[in-house]
Amino acid sequence: MSALQLTADGRLRHLLDLATLDPSLIRTLIARAERYRAAPGEDPPRNTKLAGRIVANLFCEPSTRTRASFEIAARRLGADVLNLDLETSSLVKGETLADTLHTLQAMNVDIVVVRHAQAGVPAALAAEALPHVCVVSAGEAHVSHPTQGLLDAFTVLRHRPRPETSCALIVGDILHSRVARSAVPALRAIGIGEIRLAGPPELLPAGERLGDRVFHDFEHALQGADVIMMLRIQKERMAASALPDAADYFRRWGLTAERLALARPGAIVMHPGPVNRGVEIDSAVADGPQSVIREQVNNGVAVRMAVLATLMETVRG
Ligand code: NCD
Numbered sequence: 001m002s003a004l005q006l007t008a009d010g011r012l013r014h015l016l017d018l019a020t021l022d023p024s025l026i027r028t029l030i031a032r033a034e035r036y037r038a039a040p041g042e043d044p045p046r047n048t049k050l051a052g053r054i055v056a057n058l059f060c061e062p063s064t065r066t067r068a069s070f071e072i073a074a075r076r077l078g079a080d081v082l083n084l085d086l087e088t089s090s091l092v093k094g095e096t097l098a099d100t101l102h103t104l105q106a107m108n109v110d111i112v113v114v115r116h117a118q119a120g121v122p123a124a125l126a127a128e129a130l131p132h133v134c135v136v137s138a139g140e141a142h143v144s145h146p147t148q149g150l151l152d153a154f155t156v157l158r159h160r161p162r163p164e165t166s167c168a169l170i171v172g173d174i175l176h177s178r179v180a181r182s183a184v185p186a187l188r189a190i191g192i193g194e195i196r197l198a199g200p201p202e203l204l205p206a207g208e209r210l211g212d213r214v215f216h217d218f219e220h221a222l223q224g225a226d227v228i229m230m231l232r233i234q235k236e237r238m239a240a241s242a243l244p245d246a247a248d249y250f251r252r253w254g255l256t257a258e259r260l261a262l263a264r265p266g267a268i269v270m271h272p273g274p275v276n277r278g279v280e281i282d283s284a285v286a287d288g289p290q291s292v293i294r295e296q297v298n299n300g301v302a303v304r305m306a307v308l309a310t311l312m313e314t315v316r317g
Contacts, residue, residue: 004016004123004126004127005017005020005021005126007314010022010025011313011314012025012029012307012310012311012314013126013134013311013314013315014122014126014129014134014135014136014311015134015135015136015137015146015147015307015311016122016123016126016135016137016140016144016146017137017140017143017144017146017181017182018144018146018149018150018182018185018186018189019144019181019182019184019185021146021185023185023188023189024189026150026153026185026186026189026190027189027190028310029150029303029306029307029310030150030153030154030157030190030303030306032306032309032310033150033151033154033299033302033303033305033306034154034302035306036076036301036302036305036306037298037299037302038298038302039298040294040298044076044301045076045305046076046077046078047076047077047078047309048077048078049077049078049309049312049313050074050077050078050079050110050308050309050312051077051078051079052078053078053079053080053110053111053312054079054080054081054082054107054108054109054110054111055070055071055074055079055080055081055082055109055110055111055112055113055308056081056082056083056084056104056109056111056112056113057070057071057081057082057083057084057113057138058084058086058097058100058104058112058113058114058115059083059084059085059086059113059114059115059138060086060097060114060115060116060117060121061115061116061117061139061236063115063138063139064274065273065274065297065300066115066138066139066147066148066300067083067115067138069147069297069300069301069304070113070136070138070147070304070308071083072301072304073301073302073304073305073307073308074111074304074308076301076305077305077308077309079110079111079308082104082109084100086100097114097116097121097124097125098124098125098128101125101128101129101133102128105129105130105133109133110132110133110134110312110315111133111134111135111136111308111311111312112125112129112133112134112135112136113136113138114135114136114137114138115137115138115139115140116139116140116141117141117236117237118141119140119141119142119143120140121140122135122136122137122140122144131315132315132316133315134311134312134314134315136307136308136311139178140178141178141237142175142176142177142178142181142234142237143178143181144178144181144182145178145179145181145182145272146182147300147303147304147307148178148179148182148183148272148300149179149182149183149184149185149186150182150186150303150306150307151296151299151300151302151303152179152182152183152186152187152229152270152272152296153183153186153187153189153190154299154302154303155268155270155292155295155296155299156168156187156190156192156227156268156270157190158295158299159227159268159292160226160227160268163187163190163191163192163193164191164192164193165193166192166193166194166226166227167192167193167194167195167196167224167225167226167227167264168183168187168192168194168195168196168225168226168227168228168229169196169197169198169221169222169225169227169228169229169263170183170184170195170196170197170198170211170229170231171197171198171199171218171221171228171229171230171231171253171255171280172199172203172230172231172232172233172253172280173199173203173231173232173233173234174197174199174203174204174205174210174231175199175202175203175204175205176203176234176237176238177231177234179229179231179272180197180210180229180231181210183229184210184211192227194212194213195210195211195212195213196211196212196213196214196215196221196225197210197211197213197214197215198214198215198216198217198218198221198253199216199231199253200216200244200249200252200253201216202242203233203244218252218253218259219259219262222259222260222262222263223262223263224263224264225263225264225267226263226264226266226267226268227267227268227270228255228260228263228267228268228269228270229270229271229272230255230269230270230271230280230281231271231272231280232271232272232274232275232276232279232280233249233276233279233280246276246278246279249279249280250278250279250280250282253280254278254279254280254281254282255269255280255281255282255285256282256284256285257282257284257285257288260285260288260290266290267290268290268291268292269281269285269286269288269290269291269292269293270292270293270296271286271291271293271296272296273293273296273297275293
């Protein structure tokens, strides 16, 4: 996949996943996002880097914040945005999607942002793209969610400027999580000290080396952690019979104030959203002083601006 993501001279051509991306490129994108950041209420930076360009959002799975975030990012760079909502047509096949890409290209679309429940779709579209068209994954099955990984690492870095002294704990349904699979390489790229994974054994990936340590006991995992990333149970990727009971899950794996007190003082609490209050996290924690969940959303726009601007520079100079 890395071959598709980069030009021959190593510049970002498409953004498909972080696991195969050079850590220095991940750091460069995060540094650029820092320049695009604006806290809520501040006047956000705008420019015309994408003026006259069209960004098409091709979402074949539900999304609220990611799609809105890409749209806002594109508009802040002066692009026009086309939203194509294909999630309702579950019969969309690879070929059909390639046809959609060709149609969009014929209308001079410049960037295609794609979210799909099937692994391999973003890369398949990138392989088909014309030389001046870029593909960005906005979430690929359980495999990859690169802009989420970037915004997660960016958020960690803002709170932990010396990440090598930090321990990040990712909790919950890691097996089906594209968020975890992108957060890990992004956190590695910024030099995080330790990555822990915790969750029920049936929701942890077996034989896949993601973190440094795996815990089956939440209380134990929290000790010494100072970045806690809670994940939603990915019901849409599970058989109904495999779904844990929500109340039981919360008893064992829900992040409550009492549990948070076991972590390092001042630990930050993260969640990619959508948050299921009372399932993986208590409302008091999600809305509490240690939560950076809304900052993650804010940082997401800056990260996506950095990605879109970088890609356009590669193909248009
Ligand atoms: C995540 C996703 O869709 O992968 N959400 C997001 O992008 N904000 C995580 C999730 O759905 O649980």
